């Protein structure tokens with residue numbers, strides 16, 4: 026088989042089409058799967074993204090960036106290769122990149138998940154010969170519960186704290202995870218406060234037509250505002266910062282796929298861990314791979330080696346592909 | 359099982375003592391007697407023996423999860439705990455189980471050990487398919503024989519006391535001996551505690567304050583009783599009715615750890631005495647390390663008892679022939695204590711402290727300077743006319759401790775703290791020089807103020823050389839003066855020494871790391887000869 030996409034010093038590169046996908050160094054033409062920092066880096070001359078992701082990508086790259094947005098599924102031609110972007114279900118505007126050249130089809134997954142998410146279009150299975158997949162949670166220990174039950178346990182925690190007159194501080198990745206949590210919440214429990222980093226992404230989501238409950242920017246609270254029933258959504262980097270002082274004797278929690286493992290939960294030393302990820306779990310990875318019908322699977326960031334070996338034992342032509350993508354941020358993010 | 363799993367979750371998630379106690383108390387109030395008994399049994403540190411060999415569990419779990427063994431091992435490496443790995447890799451259960459905790463234990467877990475391998479496997483696969491999430495994890499922790507959760511037995515006892523409105527030391531006493539987790543036991547525990555209350559409980563321990571400054575300020579030397587401050591286990595011996603009990607200051611019953619004291623106690627009349635349990639040989643106290651071998655070890659063997667023989671060095675008498683003596687003056691209580699102990703022919707392992715004779719404060723200061731030679735931590739000063747107080751009122755009892763040992767050491771590892779300090783690097787490991795390399799010799803958590811903690815935290819984040827899990831290896835640059843109470847030989851530490859109660863006295867910004875102390879300095883401080 027030919028190598029339609031290869032990993033180069035600047036990023037994943039499609040020589041036939043003359044473009045890079047999620048390059049980690051500036052290039053001429055960058056196709057962006059989604060606006061997370063490890064996939065969308067500044068400095069390239071021209072960007073292409075899925076239309077629903079335009080506002081969030083702009084928020085990341087700045088007003089000056091040259092960005093072309095195409096609707097999901099609409100093919101465009103680049104040097105005779107046909108490329109199209111399809112929902113990956115990861116975050117708002119996240120896309121898989123489908124590339125067709127001389128009758129051969131490759132799909133680059135970017136980051137993806139199969140669970141429903143009210144803030145973005147659901148993952149679309151695509152048939153292809155070669156599938157390039159992420160593997161952030163590529164071990165059988167990672168199996169997500171139903172998103173609705175996670176949301177219910179977040180609300181139960183918030184409600185219990187509110188009854189004890191303690192603020193609930195929830196650490197979640199500011200782009201994607203935070204909005205996914207906010208979108209489903211029962212806002213009648215108490216006021217919802219957000220950190221500046223979350224607020225900036227909320228604005229981009231609202232601008233893109235995603236409905237979010239009313240939120241207040243925590244630093245703009247009027248004096249004497251009662252935070253005792255509040256839910257505070259903050260990025261993991263806020264953990265331990267003086268910014269949290271304003272919430273008094275709060276209870277804290279962390280929402281991440283890593284919370285599935287007790288040791289990782291305890292290391293963060295928060296009161297609660299909610300297992301919620303925007304990446305595919307083990308059954309999800311396997312289902313997605315199977316649905317492509319691909320014979321060849323190239324595995325990027327995550328538990329690359331075990332997933333490659335697992336797939337190879339199941340008859341796939343599987344190999345690891347080096348990238349500089351980082352997966353779901355953990356404690357230090 | 360579900361409720362017990364939920365309790366485990368609550369205990370595991372929280373670092374707040376009150377939350378844990380409340381969760382435990384709520385569980386004990388609501389649980390059926392036979393479940394409460396099993397829960398209390400597990401939570402006070404009892405464990406069933408491993409029911410199924412680990413090797414089989416690896417194989418069967420991989421099979422049930424539909425993955426090859428190498429992939430299961432990969433998962434195990436990542437998780438680090440067999441029970442948790444199994445709980446995570448198995449698919450969600452197809453069935454639900456409403457079976458109670460005691461049924462899971464008595465009719466499922468305990469019989470497993472005796473079954474054939476094939477039968478074990480068949481049953482386990484069935485059980486796995488009936489348990490999800492935390493319940494499966496807890497069940498596997500019980501099967502592998504290493505169930506543990508972050509509560510002390512003491513906290514469990516307090517929670518039971520809270521749940522049933524009784525004295526916690528009575529609960530403690532009942533749970534201390536041998537008991538089997540049955541509904542009958544639980545009912546008797548909960549019913550009898552009131553009756554038990556008057557029989558074997560200790561008085562609240564009277565505690566001394568540290569003396570800062572000059573003892574002259576206490577007034578006339580004559581008005582005070584001075585004695586050595588021993589570094590042992592503070593304890594009360596209770597002889598009432600048929601009951602004989604030994605309680606530590608943490609209100610834990612410790613009779614089981616010191617059978618020779620309990621045997622001798624039978625020769626004492628009815629009384630309650632307060633004192634220190636010490637490892638004692640040839641009329642001298644042994645290093646604390648010797649006594650440590652006796653701690654948390656019930657029914658010690660003859661060898662252990664011979665290696666670390668103990669005495670009870672009594673300094674006060676709180677009750678005499680069933681009468682509360684605490685309000686009487688100290689001199690009167692002590693006189694009765696001495697008379698009582700002397701009257702026992704042949705003597706016992708119960709002895710009385712001797713007051714220090716020095717007639718002036720200067721003389722006492724000289725005696726105090728020799729504390730280390732006597733194996734003590736300094737002096738106790740007690741007002742001769744004082745009653746035995748409750749708690750820690752100021753003024754009558756003082757501890758006049760010797761100055762700590764100090765060494766300058768270099769910060770080499772750091773780890774995040776707990777609770778409120780969980781986001782900051784506050785747990786430090788310090789190294790001393792040894793042949794051109796820094797070897798770890800002490801860990802310290804306390805002694806810095808908030809501003810200093812933030813400063814050190816920032817330094818650590820900016821100067822991390824390597825990470826091992828939660829531990830950061832830090833550029834050896836910051837020097838701290840550490841204070842500690844004693845130096846002991848230790849085979850477990852690379853430096854060959856271990857120190858007691860290390861704490862940070864101050865940052866030595868004036869010192870370069872090369873100026874920090876060496877392991878030889880520490881050995882010299884301890885008075886050992888350094889090997890050439």
Ligand SMILES: [Zn+2]
Pocket residue numbers: 059061064115136
């Ligand atoms: Zn992403």
Ligand SMILES: [Zn+2]
Pocket residue numbers: 063064135136159326350351352353
């Ligand atoms: Zn990624």
